Structures are given as C-alpha cells and as structure tokens.
Amino acid sequence: MRSHALLDELEWRGLLYQRTEGVADALAESQLSGYIGFDPTAPSLHIGSLLVVMLLVHLQRHGHRPVALVGGGTGLIGDPSGKSTERPLSDPELVAKNAASIQRQLERFLDFTGPNAARAIDNVTWLTELRAVEFMRDVGKHFTVNYMLQKDSVQGRMEAGISYTEFSYMLLQAFDFLELRRRHDVRLQMGGSDQWGNITAGIELIRRSLGTDAHAITAPLVTTSAGTKFGKTEAGTIWLDATLTSPYKFYQFLVNTDDRDASKYLRYFTLLSREEIEALEGALNEHPEKREAQRALAADVTRRVHGERALGAAEEVSGLLFGGADPKSLSREALLALTLEIPVFTVERKDELTTYDILEATLVGPDALFSSKADMRRMLQQGGVYVNGRRIAPEREPVTADDLLAGEFLLVRKGARTYGLVQA
Numbered sequence: 001m002r003s004h005a006l007l008d009e010l011e012w013r014g015l016l017y018q019r020t021e022g023v024a025d026a027l028a029e030s031q032l033s034g035y036i037g038f039d040p041t042a043p044s045l046h047i048g049s050l051l052v053v054m055l056l057v058h059l060q061r062h063g064h065r066p067v068a069l070v071g072g073g074t075g076l077i078g079d080p081s082g083k084s085t086e087r088p089l090s091d092p093e094l095v096a097k098n099a100a101s102i103q104r105q106l107e108r109f110l111d112f113t114g115p116n117a118a119r120a121i122d123n124v125t126w127l128t129e130l131r132a133v134e135f136m137r138d139v140g141k142h143f144t145v146n147y148m149l150q151k152d153s154v155q156g157r158m159e160a161g162i163s164y165t166e167f168s169y170m171l172l173q174a175f176d177f178l179e180l181r182r183r184h185d186v187r188l189q190m191g192g193s194d195q196w197g198n199i200t201a202g203i204e205l206i207r208r209s210l211g212t213d214a215h216a217i218t219a220p221l222v223t224t225s226a227g228t229k230f231g232k233t234e235a236g237t238i239w240l241d242a243t244l245t246s247p248y249k250f251y252q253f254l255v256n257t258d259d260r261d262a263s264k265y266l267r268y269f270t271l272l273s274r275e276e277i278e279a280l281e282g283a284l285n286e287h288p289e290k291r292e293a294q295r296a297l298a299a300d301v302t303r304r305v306h307g308e309r310a311l312g313a314a315e316e317v318s319g320l321l322f323g324g325a326d327p328k329s330l331s332r333e334a335l336l337a338l339t340l341e342i343p344v345f346t347v348e349r350k351d352e353l354t355t356y357d358i359l360e361a362t363l364v365g366p367d368a369l370f371s372s373k374a375d376m377r378r379m380l381q382q383g384g385v386y387v388n389g390r391r392i393a394p395e396r397e398p399v400t401a402d403d404l405l406a407g408e409f410l411l412v413r414k415g416a417r418t419y420g421l422v423q424a
Contacts, residue, residue, distance in 0.1 A: 034188030044241035073127030177202030254298035343367035
C-alpha cells in the first residue's frame with residue numbers, strides 16, 4: 001500500500017497541491033510518520049478542517065503513521081496565516097480545554113491501534129518549557145529577517161501591521177516540526193496550501209539543526225464554485241461539534257451542495273472509491289434533480305462525523321421537512337433531533353385532550369405558529385392545519401394517547417412548510 005499509491009490517490013482526489021521533491025521516495029522507502037497541526041482557538045474543528053484531516057486519513061490507509069498535533073502552545077499565540085488583522089490572545093485555560101475537545105474529535109477519524117496507530121500530541125509539552133534565550137540561539141539564528149519577510153503569511157500583513165508575536169509564529173511551528181522529528185521521528189508535515197511557508201521553514205530548521213531531510217505535502221484551500229469560503233453560511237460556521245451545529249444542519253449543508261461542487265467534495269471528503277464517485281457523477285449529469293451525489297456526500301460525511309444514529313435521524317427529519325414523509329414513521333431519535341430545528345410547545349396532558357388544546361398551545365411564545373385564535377380558526381376553515389400529517393377539521397376532535405408520537409409528541413403543520421412540535 002506504500003510507494004507512490006498515496007500520492008496517486010491524493011492526486012486523483014484533487015488533494016495534492018504542493019509537495020517537496022523527495023517525498024515520493026521517502027514514502028516508498030519505509031513507514032513514514034506525518035503530522036498536521038490543529039489550532040485550538042475554537043472548541044471544535046469546522047467542516048473546512050476536514051480537508052486536512054482527510055490527508056491524515058489517507059496517510060494511515062496507505063500504511064503510514066498519522067500524527068495529530070494539537071497546538072495547545074501555539075494556540076496561545078495564534079497563526080497569522082490567512083488573517084488580515086491581529087488575533088486576540090487566548091486564555092490559557094480555554095486553549096487547553098479546546099485542545100482536549102479537538103483531540104477527541106480527531107479520534108473519530110483516525111485509528112489509534114495497530115502497527116501504524118495514530119498519535120495525538122500537544123505542543124504545549126515543549127513550548128511552555130522553552131526558554132527565550134535558548135529559542136533565539138537555537139532556532140532564531142537559522143532564519144534571516146529577509147527569509148521571514150518573503151513568507152505569504154507575513155507579506156499579507158505588512159500594510160496592516162503585524163506584531164513580533166505573530167511574526168515569530170512560523171519559528172514556533174518550525175520548532176514543532178524539529179521537536180517531532182527528534183522525539184517521534186516525524187519526517188513529513190502536511191496541511192493547507194496557506195501553510196506552505198510555515199512548513200518549509202520547519203524543513204529548513206531540521207536541515208540546519210540535524211543535517212537531515214524532511215518533507216511536505218499540502219492540499220488546496222477549499223472554496224465553493226461561487227467563490228465563497230467553504231463551510232460559511234448566513235447562520236455562521238458549520239462545526240463538527242453537534243452542540244454547535246446539529247447533525248441535521250450539518251447534513252443539510254452537504255445535501256445543499258451546488259451541483260458544480262458535488263464531484264469535487266465527494267473526492268475531498270469521502271472514502272468512496274473512484275468507481276463509486278464516477279458513477280455518482282454520471283447520475284448527477286443525467287438527473288441532477290435527484291441529487292444522488294449530494295445525498296451520498298452528506299450521508300458519508302455525516303456518518304463519520306456524528307455516527308450512524310445521528311445520520312439516520314438527520315435523514316428522517318429531512319424526509320419529513322422536505323420530502324413529505326409520514327410523521328408517524330419518525331423514530332424517537334428523529335423526533336428529538338426535530339426539537340432542535342422547529343419550535344417546541346407544551347400542553348398539559350389531561351383525560352379529554354382535544355385538537356384545540358394542541359393548537360392553542362402553539363399560540364404561546366415568540367415562535368407562535370398562529371398570530372391569534374382568529375388566525376388559527378381561519379386556517380382551520382381553509383383546511384391548512386395538520387396534526388401528525390392529518391388535516392384537522394374546524395370542529396374539536398379528541399386526542400388520545402395513541403396519537404402521541406413516541407408517546408409524547410404531536411407534530412403540527414400550518415400550511416405547506418411551517419412546523420411546530422407539541423410535547424404533551
């Protein structure tokens with residue numbers, strides 16, 4: 001599985017942007033340890049982070065050892081790459097908490113057992129023990145200011161200004177690569193193309209300090225065909241943490257992928273074979289309205305990020321809200337997922353509960369389905385009100401325990417698309 005197979009796979013998937021000259025030979029010679037750094041300035045990775053995570057996944061699948069470096073130390077500084085202004089300094093306790101959370105997320109994608117078991121390492125181990133004079137003598141002496149000024153991460157900030165703290169970030173990242181080479185024989189660093197300058201600085205430091213070679217692979221930055229940043233929506237960033245972005249919203253983001261991007265994202269983010277992806281591309285070209293490629297993309301990625309049960313619930317909720325599925329077919333997991341997506345109301349359970357009791361419960365609160373009782377009666381007269389998928393008559397009708405979904409919910413629909421869930 002080694003030799004050039006990894007590079008060939010990254011190539012056809014569009015994941016290979018830059019590489020150092022000797023990396024193919026190094027991959028062919030023996031099992032190689034390769035790392036990617038993850039910035040813990042947020043409590044979760046976002047969907048754009050998956051691109052570089054997939055580099056580690058493919059590295060491991062081809063027999064090499066992936067190393068996930070969580071930047072608990074560099075996170076106290078902040079990477080200036082791709083940033084137009086200075087980052088605020090982060091609280092050390094918050095950075096440590098974020099680092100632990102991100103490490104747990106990475107465990108969903110990498111296998112930490114077996115002959116090429118993944119490693120998760122935090123650079124706080126060595127960076128917080130580093131002395132300033134030692135750093136300047138052993139690291140800083142190998143880099144001229146002119147060399148550092150040539151890097152894109154610095155050049156992009158020259159007009160707006162860059163502090164010495166962020167200016168020196170590339171040296172800290174270079175030192176990470178050196179320490180990983182010394183401690184764990186890591187000889188490959190991977191990342192997004194915006195990290196090329198930082199990565200090559202590490203290669204130069206290893207060459208000057210140890211007299212040995214190191215290697216690099218980068219992937220392209222992900223953008224949409226519309227030219228916008230991947231993973232950004234009007235509602236904000238699409239996070240991998242289910243408490244920040246629900247599995248349903250995560251799934252929907254991928255299902256709504258533009259036709260022009262679906263093929264590219266299938267290659268980037270899934271482990272589907274070339275044959276499977278090409279078949280989905282054919283289906284997309286012949287019947288784009290069926291969105292088979294987008295559904296396959298959403299299912300594969302949601303399953304790996306959130307698990308099979310969360311995927312099933314997301315698909316059920318999508319089927320209800322956009323496909324007209326029977327509410328009575330919803331599992332309890334789907335109903336609980338639905339409580340995060342539509343307004344939830346409560347009604348006191350009593351012996352003689354009626355449809356009016358259910359509908360009047362939806363008049364309460366800022367997310368009320370009806371503006372008034374008169375509005376509710378008007379919609380009933382027009383036949384535009386449904387409970388559990390059944391059109392409700394203007395007359396009061398009894399509601400029994402048998403009507404409750406999962407023993408406690410009733411789904412109210414006003415018109416074609418306005419939903420509310422009543423918990424009894």
